[in-house]
Amino acid sequence: MTNENNSLTSKKVPPIYPAKTKVQVTLIFFVVLGIYIFSMSWTQRQMAGGFGGALGNMFTVIEKFFPPNTAVISAIWGPMVETIQMAIIATTFAAILTVPLAILAAENITTWKPLYILTRTFLNILRTIPDLVLAVIFVGLFGIGLFPGILALVIFSLGILAKLISETIESVDMHPLEAMRSSGGNVFQVIWYGLIPQVLPQYTSLVLYVFEINIRASVVLGLVGAGGIGLILNQQLGFYNYPNAMMIIILIFVVVIVIEYISTRIREALL
Amino acid sequence: MENYSLPPKPKNSMYKNIRNIVIAILVIAMYVWTFVSIDIDWGRAIERAINNFNRVIPRLFNPDWSATGDVAWSMLETVLIAFAGSLMAAVIAVPLSFLAARNMMGGIVISTIGKWVLSAVRAFPDIILAILFVVAVGPNAFAGVLAIAIGSTGMLGKMFAEIIESIDMNVVEAMEASGANKIQILFYGVLPQITPEFLSYAIYRFEVDIRASSILGIVGAGGIGTMIIFASNNRNWNEMGTILLAIIIVVTIIDFASARIRRKIV
Structure with missing residues (x-):
């Protein structure tokens, strides 16, 4: 009756993971660890003094950044405002241009497969190019200034926004749309009365989310000459004027936090 | 004959109306401020683009x-x-x-x-x-x-x-x-x-x-x-x-x- 394995007092706990999984996980663990060690030695190969030396050095160098020079705040406020305006304009244009793209990239609206696949592939390629690389190319094309920066932000955020919105469109309730189509509504009527009311809150929320991303991207565009506060930051770093640079970094930090807070609040109210 | 009519539209409350107007004014103000004060040198950008187009774009697609x-x-x-x-x-x-x-x-x-x-x-x-x-x-x-x-x-x-x-x-x-x-x-x-x-x-x-x-x-x-x-x-x-x-x-x-x-x- 009292089987050794079944009794409540048995010390043998059945393993929660099968042996095969354990072997797999161990193997993957060692492969990941191996690549990690290789990456660490590769990235440190040009570094004088190695890891320990760098950490020691770090604190002495970081001290140069402090205290930040608060006197420059009036001088950097203008470029900061300009940066925010860049993000506003870029987000607006991206939000307008994204509508046709998002509809073309939604499987349930664009029923013609080749067009859907083409738009999707285009958006996927667009999203692989980092914002600053776009900015470098546009600065080469249009010269230094705000315009290449805005253009880079528009293209960059278009990829993200169109993908997110097309996914929202794909998840809508198709029944009202079918009902309209069967009672004789044309494509535009179906989109206007059936689709838009369903996706509008998410659309607004995603546009605000992309605005947050654009603010964060726009503050660094100036590093490659595409306007905004990054330009000033780059100059100050070039002059080794670290207290001024630190003040700019702190201002960027504060602006990003404030805008993110406001945007999150609005998005919470929307959904 | 009985007259069929649509159910009455829900009345927007005073609070909602005012809120919507305030939001609209804020958004419009933001756009006016942005587009009026931003300073883009269009002439130079377009001139540069015309000059540089052939130097940049075809070469970009020719790795x-x-x-x-x-x-x-x-x-x-x-x-x-x-x-x-x-x-x-x-x-x-x-x-x-x-x-x-x-x-x-x-x-x-x-x-x-x-x-x-x-x-x-x-x-x-x-x-x-x-x-x-x-x-x-x-x-x-x-x-x-x-x-x-x-x-x-x-x-x-x-x-x-x-x-x-x-x-x-x-x-x-x-x-x-x-x-x-x-x-x-x-x-x-x-x-x-x-x-x-x-x-x-x-x-x-x-x-x-x-x-x-x-x-x-x-x-x-x-x-x-x-x-x-x-x-x-x-x-x-x-x-x-x-x-x-x-x-x-x-x-x-x-x-x-x-x-x-x-x-x-x-």
Whole structure:
């Protein structure tokens, strides 16, 4: 009756993971660890003094950044405002241009497969190019200034926004749309009365989310000459004027936090 | 004959009407302010574009194949920076996320402080962190690793904390009731619930970090960004084409592989 394995007092706990999984996980663990060690030695190969030396050095160098020079705040406020305006304009244009793209990239609206696949592939390629690389190319094309920066932000955020919105469109309730189509509504009527009311809150929320991303991207565009506060930051770093640079970094930090807070609040109210 | 009419439209309350008008005024004011005060030199931009178009665009689509070797090595470095950085971040983020999760350590105070710290870290753009680390440890790839690691810790810590907060606490309570100690609860009650999602987010962050690390070289933190800045300074748009192609291919492959792995894990 009292089987050794079944009794409540048995010390043998059945393993929660099968042996095969354990072997797999161990193997993957060692492969990941191996690549990690290789990456660490590769990235440190040009570094004088190695890891320990760098950490020691770090604190002495970081001290140069402090205290930040608060006197420059009036001088950097203008470029900061300009940066925010860049993000506003870029987000607006991206939000307008994204509508046709998002509809073309939604499987349930664009029923013609080749067009859907083409738009999707285009958006996927667009999203692989980092914002600053776009900015470098546009600065080469249009010269230094705000315009290449805005253009880079528009293209960059278009990829993200169109993908997110097309996914929202794909998840809508198709029944009202079918009902309209069967009672004789044309494509535009179906989109206007059936689709838009369903996706509008998410659309607004995603546009605000992309605005947050654009603010964060726009503050660094100036590093490659595409306007905004990054330009000033780059100059100050070039002059080794670290207290001024630190003040700019702190201002960027504060602006990003404030805008993110406001945007999150609005998005919470929307959904 | 009976008259069929539509049901009356719901009346908007006074409060809602006023709120909508205020919002509309604020939005319009923001746009007027933006478009009036922004200063774009259209003439110069268009003139430049006409002059440069033939020098830039056709060459961009005609990659310089002789640079393939250099580009491949730089791209490898970019991937290694992202890998080391995101793995470091994933490890650092675990204890932080336990501190920031409301249902684990301590009370609401520690959790709130933890979340504030993680949000603060997240607010720094990666490239700003890279600038700080380049000054601190010198212009090399390791500065990039540190920038990626710190930048990703903020996002991963926040995500991990949200995952921990969403676990099934009944399991934990049952274990507590039957006398399991903290370590046992952690290993048998909490970890099995969170591991797949933790891994999934860490791998997703690796995808994001590949994109981030490909531009860190612009401020001297290693990887393919170094080549981007050289190619742009030398107006070598053929080489830029090769670099762009390399970024597109590598990012696409890693996105695809990571999506496959994540689907398998979760």
